[in-house]
Amino acid sequence: MQFLIKGQKHRHRVVFKRRAMTGSDPSSSASRSVEESLHGDTQYRQPYLAGPSSVGGEEAVEFVLSSPRLATMSTKTARASMVPDLFTSLPYIRDLLNTQSSQIQEETIQECLPFLSGLEPGAIYNDYGVPHLERKRHIQFLHKSLKKLPAPYVAADASRPWMFYWALAGLSALGEDVSQYREPLISTVRPIQNATGGFGGGNGQMSHLAPTYAIVLALAIVGGKEALDIIDRRAMWKWLGALKQLDGGFQVSVGGEEDIRGAYCAAVIITLLDLPLELPRDSPAWSGEGAILLTGLAEWVRRCQTFEGGFSGLPDVEAHGAYAFCALACLCILGDPHVMIPKYIDVPRLMSWLSARQYAPEGGFSGRTNKLVDGCYSHWVGSCWPLLEACLDGPFRSFAGGPRPAATKSLGSLYSREGLIRYILCCCQDRTRRGGLRDKPSHSSDSYHTCYVLAGLSSAQHKWHFNTTETKTETSGNLASPYQWTCEPFVGEEQIYNEGDRVGTLHPVFVIPEGAAEETRAYFASKGGF
């Protein structure tokens, strides 16, 4: 779900020296990193989406930080002391053998440390050594991403609908009213829909599940009859039938690849639009034996769990963060999390792999074993946790349902919310006039990262519950499970960010503002048939 636009390469030199921490905590990993001088000089990969419209990201940045000592109480060191040493020092155990993987990992740590340590020049930190969310700048950045884009964005010509979704989901999370986009969105997506069902990347392009997913969600976000009525549901249903494969999965387009994105996107579309589950007769998966659109889908998803415990894009490939979310969210559409996840997934192995995605000192998530942290996994990995927590905790009951043994429960958090929030607020924000959020400090912000970093932040700041006693009307009928989630602010541990920096909620399965999915589903359910 990523794409690249060729942009200028960025050089970013950070020289960071650290001296002994004077703290005497024997468990402090600082003992290993004392007296170490860390040097980084890295030429970074190209950012995911860096158009020439970028402001502030193009010039070479160079700054040198001298060695702060905790003994001398300068303002800088006072700030540094507010940050737990977990986020300012190297991992406790490191191997001597140097390979490309360890080298770029080392460079990434060095790149992040000044930001995590409260030492970014010009930044204002709170009492926990965490900077504010630059809400206004990120809002501006996303508004701008919906305006006319310059020619190099041609590389996004087939994935442009994602831009609508990323901006609208991100703006909603930031508390912006997006109703101003209802009319333009309607006239934008109308010529992108094909008479044969589904949406393409643009006018005249073949229908594809990824842009269709993005457009359906964007329409659900702006909401309203006029927006939702744009979608030709009968044609959509026929087209989904054409994508359905005999092995249970979905192709992303007719003749295109079959992968777990297809499984998740198809499930989202079927439930949100309340489509019939019958298989159209001309589907390649039609067998005459009662097969439906969902036949074998959960089994297909299960085949993507790898020996490491995570999920691959299709069976037999390497476990990857983005696909873990697709797998879990797909299962949570097909049924209740505490039923579906243990039924189809080896939960302890998944927990082990998913948990290993969080690194220190960075605090953020990586997408694969021995790969680097990247802000977008704040969502792809981070948003797996509410689904898994619901799986372990069982349904949240408002009446006496008999408590399960406390030990199996998720204890409120299965990962370090603090670590993720620190990575997001310290390392992922472009605090220049450009605004937006990013992969890591050396990368330019883009709307993909802005959306998914904010989704991860939202997830870390809230606690989701899966309810079985909810009696909303939209929970009746097919695939009703994803409409049974409720949310509250997470207040389980010391809050390291200012209350004003709490972002809005995004649904744990659909990743759109709370309530939008329920309204969309209710609207289509009320129609009864096409």
Added chain:
Amino acid sequence: MGKYEGDPEWDDVVPIPQDDGEGALAQIAYTDEYAEAMGYLRAVMAAKEYSQRVLDLTEHIISMNAAHYTVWLYRASTIFALNADISQELNWINEVALDNQKNYQIWHHRQLLLDHLYPGISSDSAALQDLTESEIEFMTQMFDEDAKNYHVWSYRQYFVRKLNLFNDAELKSIETLLRTDIRNNSAWSHRFYVVFSDPKHSTSGSRATEHDPRIPDEIIDREIEFSKAATFEAPQNQSPWNYLRGVLRKGGRKLSSQECFANEFVKIPEDGEEDIRSSHALDFLADVWAEEGKTEKADEALRLLGDKYDRIRKNYWDWRRGMLKEDEVTKAVEKVELGQ
């Protein structure tokens, strides 16, 4: 005047302009060259034209935007309709792929080409040999740029399956990559696939996370030794630890069969400070000890992980500690029930 507008060969085609809708969001300011070419593509697609000039047109568009699935899919249909030369096409997309490292579409296109090509050469061993060599060579070139490129690895798995390359040469070529970077987890994952999905000695449809009784003991032993040797090079490298767990699961063996090995990296004396060279070894031993019913030892290992060696994952380690207690309760209940 545009390239196509001024070309007599295209006189019969009326280009279809893009309908972006009024006041479209995130509208892209196309270059005239791109806008014109796309106009002609929409027209030939609407007319379902499959011809040499369509191949030229799609090549032109791909040179401006390689991430355009519609163009790729239509190009594939055109190639098959014309029965065009597949190896020539493969050579051309090699160049495109090297310039577009993160591109999804090229690799799917390549699979479509192979699917089309394969039936015609499946009984010609010399042709298969040539294809194998050229494809492996090309992938090696791609791995030189990025040894963890997800699309190339997905294609590699497809290729191994298609040409039945579950063999020593394939294992050797993974080992070459691992010698360069023992932390290349993509290479480890591929090895797992090549070893445990080999139709000669695996059960068809056996999932990656389940025991496969068809795998011979000597293969399980060989893979255990392979992961151990790698672990000694860099004990904190998680890849071979995950691999080892995967191998033991496939072989239906207990983790405790590797207790001695994991203990190489973990020294916890009765008193005095412990010496831990790998947090993954400690994690492994926690499971071993839980398996053996040594709950206290397991709990101590998990506590050390959460408090000292892997603090960012403290909540996870605490959850594991909770699981230990629950297992104990379950076992106690079972005992009582048996006693009755």
